[in-house]
Amino acid sequence: KKIIHSGKFTTLPVTRDTAHSREVNKLVSKNVYKEKFEKEKGKSEYNHMIEPPDVQHAMDVAKKQSSIIYKKDAKANQNYTSVVDRPDIKKATHAAKLISQIGYRDKAREEASRGGSLTFRPDIDLATRVAKLNSQLKYKEKFDKELKGKRPIYDLKEAKIYKIMKDANDLASEVKYKGDLKKMHKPVTDMSESLNMQHILGTSRLSSDQIKYKEKYEKERGKAMLDFETPTYVTAKEAQLMQSQKEYRKALEEEIKGRGMLALATDTPDFARAxxxxxxxxxxKYKQTAEMDRACYTSVVDTPDIIHAQQMKTMISQKKYKEDAEKTMSHYVSVLDTPEMLRVRENQRNFSTVLYSDSFRKQVQGKAAFILDTPELRRVRDSQRIIS
Known part of the structure; x- marks a missing residue:
């Protein structure tokens, strides 16, 4: 007991109460842990972080790499000058390289005469030159196989520097040209730049367009119009023109060639109609003269026999007229219903309606007013006349 109580910490004896209390503490800690787990279930501390550790590390690495690359590019750009691309500079650098090679060879020969390495022996030098020539030959063969005749990947005309310089030269040339032009034509004012002149030009252009549109409308007035001319319609129209030309040439070869103008004139529908x-x-006229002659003589009494004879005469004359018409019908040729003839008929019908309306207007104008002279009907008549 003295030994046990002398220590800093004392352990309770393992009794039923202590064992029960330990088990209760374990169960309570498990319950608390489970409750905490259930509360935080589905949540992640990683998502609540402003910058996760791996993202922060990646950002730092990217910044360092970008700064290193930027420094390398800056150092490379500091040594770059556009003067190197000039032909005289290239020639000078090539000459300097050749001179340095000659000096290097002389120095190497002096060292070899003093007891230098075996690499400067003539046979070794010859072997190295042969190897260089072989490598150049292989390079040329590879170039001929792969790159000869092909367009280079990098075109100098598409370079940004070339485009910028070209645009600058164009602008400078335009500025100089405009300056010289203004010096030459200094007392003359440029009327095209004034607002009034632009307005006048615009109005004249609009008026000319309207006049041309009206002229086109008057030319195409009464023609058969379509909503749109499809390729099929255009092809059919061209084929119809070609076919009509072929038929016309065939008729020319068969009927017209070798015949006189009088024979041709008598065979036309217009001549037959005339x-x-x-x-x-x-x-x-013959009937009129016959009636006048009959009026001079004494008329026979209209007996039933004479009336019957007159009726029979008229019937016989009508029958003969019909027979003559049927005989002569075979000599006439009906006109084909081509698009041109249909358009002509439609135009004649429109002209007849227009003339009829004009004559009716002349007869009615100045006389007693009819119910038809209302403003609505006048507007309708005007619109119909414009459409026709």
């Missing part, structure tokens, strides 16, 4: 019109006019 001939028929003259025949009808001659018949009308």
């Amino acid at each position: 001939k028929n019109a003259t025949d009808i006019l001659s018949q009308i």
Whole structure:
């Protein structure tokens, strides 16, 4: 007991109470740990960090690498001068290299005469030269196989420096040209730069466009129009023109060549129509003269026999007229319904309607007002007349 109580720490004896208390403490600590785990379940401290350690490390490494690369580029750019690309500078540097090689060879020969290394022997020098020549030959063969005849990857015309210098030269030339032009034409004012002149030019351009549009509209007025000209429509139109030309040439070869102008003139539909019109006019005149002659004589009493004879005469004359018409129908040729003929008929119909409306307007104007002279109907008539 003295030994036990003399120490700084004392242990309780293992009794039932102490064992129970230890088990209770273990269970309580487990419960607390589980509750804490359940609360923090699904959460990560890594996501709450402003800058995680690996990201911070990567950023530091990138900064250091960028600073090192920047320093290397800066040192390389400090030694760069654009004067080296000049032909005279290149020639001077090449001459300096040759001179340095000659001096190096002389120095090497002096050292070899004093007892230098075996590399400066003539046979070894010859072998090295032969090896260099062989390497150059192989390089040329490789160049001929792979790169000869191909376009270089880097084009000097596409370089930024070349483009900048070219733009600067163009601007300088334009500035000089404008300066010389102003000196030459100093007393003359540039009217195209004034606002009034620009406005006048714009209005004249608009008016000319409107006049051209109206002229085009008047030319194409009454023609068959489509919403759009498709390639198929254009091809069909060209094929129709070619076919019509072929038929016209065929008719020229078969019917027209070798015949006189009088024979050609008598075979046309216009000539046949004119001939028929003259025949009808001659018949009308003949009837008029017959009626005038009959008026001079005493008329026969209109007996039933005479009336019946007159009716039979008129019927026979009509029958003969029909027979003559049927006989002459075979000599006429009907005009084909081509797009041109359809357009001509439509234009004639439109002209007839326009003339009819004009004559009606002249007859009605100045007389008693009709119900049709309302403003609405006038507007409708004007719109119809414009459309026709």
